[in-house]
Amino acid sequence: xxxxxxxxxxxxxxxxxxxxxxxxxxxxxxxxxxxxxxxxxxxxxxxxxxxxxxxxxxxxxxxxxxxxxxxxxxxxxxxxxxxxxxxxxxxxxxxxxxxxxxxxxxxxxxxxxxxxxxxxxxxxxxxxxxxxxxxxxxxxxxxxxxxxxxxxxxxxxxxxxxxxxxxxxxxxxxxxxxxxxxxxxxxxxxxxxxxxxxxxxxxx
Numbered sequence: 001x002x003x004x005x006x007x008x009x010x011x012x013x014x015x016x017x018x019x020x021x022x023x024x025x026x027x028x029x030x031x032x033x034x035x036x037x038x039x040x041x042x043x044x045x046x047x048x049x050x051x052x053x054x055x056x057x058x059x060x061x062x063x064x065x066x067x068x069x070x071x072x073x074x075x076x077x078x079x080x081x082x083x084x085x086x087x088x089x090x091x092x093x094x095x096x097x098x099x100x101x102x103x104x105x106x107x108x109x110x111x112x113x114x115x116x117x118x119x120x121x122x123x124x125x126x127x128x129x130x131x132x133x134x135x136x137x138x139x140x141x142x143x144x145x146x147x148x149x150x151x152x153x154x155x156x157x158x159x160x161x162x163x164x165x166x167x168x169x170x171x172x173x174x175x176x177x178x179x180x181x182x183x184x185x186x187x188x189x190x191x192x193x194x195x196x197x198x199x200x201x202x203x204x
Contacts, residue, residue, distance in 0.1 A: 009124060009127060009128065009158065011120055011121075011123055011124035011127065011158045012124070012157070012158065012161060014120055015117060015120050015121070015124075015158070015161045015162060015165055018113045018116065018117050018120070018165050018169075019164075019165045021109060021113060022109075022110060022113050022165065022168065022169045022172065025106050025107075025109050025110055026110065026172045026176070028106065029105075029106060029107065029176050030176065032102075032103070033103065033176070033179055033180075033183075035067070036067050036068045036069065037067075037068060038066055038067050038068030038070065038071060040068070040070040040186055040190055043062070043063070043066050043068075043070060043071060043074065044070075044074070044190060044193060044194075046059075046062050047059045047062055047063060047074055047078070047194075048197055050062060051078070051197060051198075051201055052201070056078060056081070059074075059078050060075060060078050060079065063075035063078060069096075069099040069103070069183055069186075069187050070186060070187055070190045072095055072098075072099055073092055073095055073096060073099070073187055073190060073191055073194065074190070074194055076091060076092060076095045077091075077092055077191070077194045077195070077198060078198075081198045081201075085195065085199060088195065088198070089195060092191050092194070092195070093191075096184075096187055096188075096191065099187065100180070100184060103180045103183060104180060107173065107176060107177070110169055110172060110173040110176075111173055113165065113166070113169050114166050114169040114170045114173060115166075117162045117163075117165040117166035117169065118162045118163060118166045119162070120158070120162050121158045121159045121160070121161055121162015121163060121165075121166075122159070122162065123158070124157070124158020124159065124161070124162070125156075125158055125159045127158075128152065128156070128157075128158065129152075
């Protein structure tokens with residue numbers, strides 16, 4: 001590995017940093033999403049039952065004991081259940097935006113790395129080819145083929161390294177994005193469901 005880094009030249013340093021950052025961000029985001037996962041079906045059933053029995057405080061406690069984005073929406077919805085429907089809906093949308101921001105934090109880093117890594121690889125390719133042409137221009141490559149080969153190796157290694165970093169980063173970014181999309185869809189569905197339940201209980 002060290003030999004590859006050395007042969008790849010200076011461009012390998014930021015590529016190595018990008019790879020470490022990708023792993024760190026992906027693990028942190030996956031851990032956050034794992035730690036906030038919850039069964040929204042069970043949560044909504046328990047909350048509906050408590051509300052139908054007039055146990056508003058118990059419904060709030062059920063939501064606060066649960067984890068996840070839907071639980072935050074439900075707790076807020078019940079807390080503001082005495083407000084007009086439009087105000088309640090606006091408050092739920094605000095909480096939804098906050099939860100979405102929490103889920104998407106640092107994902108911009110993965111997006112940036114997926115774009116930057118191939119460009120860094122291309123930069124290494126250009127510098128490696130330039131080295132090779134400099135060797136040919138000085139005719140040193142005729143006497144020392146290994147000097148010429150080092151420039152070509154730098155060009156090929158950095159190109160490969162850029163792709164090796166970029167491809168898994170894109171996969172991780174899309175995978176995490178798909179998880180967030182499913183969470184957002186669930187939040188939207190449960191938000192509408194909660195609004196209907198609260199409206200029914202208020203006789204609207």
